[in-house]
Amino acid sequence: MNIGQASKQSGISSKMIRYYEQIGLLETVHRSDAGYRLYSKEDIDDLCFLRHSRDLGFSSKQMKELLYLRKNTNRQSADVKQLTQEHIETLNQKIAQLQEMVDALQNSFDNCAGDDNADCAILEDLGQAR
Structure with missing residues (x-):
């Protein structure tokens, strides 16, 4: 799905999604041959996780650590x-x-x-x- 659809599903603006990718909070997403970002279900899950973490007041640094811990099965x-x-x-x-x-x-x-x-x-x- 494209960034607009990802934004709608996650509740995070397209601009913020790009920012999260820029600062390394969100892993670089796949791109189409035309260069458009393509978001998977896992990417949407990560975005929803980040939105909820942000809503609870976690900083970007803390959100990055939480996302790392979430994905680390040895945590x-x-x-x-x-x-x-x-x-x-x-x-x-x-x-x-x-x-x-x-x-x-x-x-x-x-x-x-x-x-x-x-x-x-x-x-x-x-x-x-x-």
Whole structure:
């Protein structure tokens, strides 16, 4: 199947598929005599795997490692679990940082009168943060 069909089946844009191939995340696909990319069912499975991995926030480097582990029949599940645990820890750190941001903004928001007065606690708090 061609890149448009692969895009539709995998949910990944044609541009992103080309990018994944360029950075070595996706193995070089076969080409027709005319030079068009031809995707196999295995390629589509890989693309779907990559899309789901990306949706879960894995980096390109992590996705490459996961795809390698997926294809390596001699893999150890401990390797996959370790990589996933590290990703979970990173996500939890990001969640904590985002929650701190929400708390700070909520505090400023709660202290802003939101009326016709020019005084604004939000702007004051933003100006004091360093």
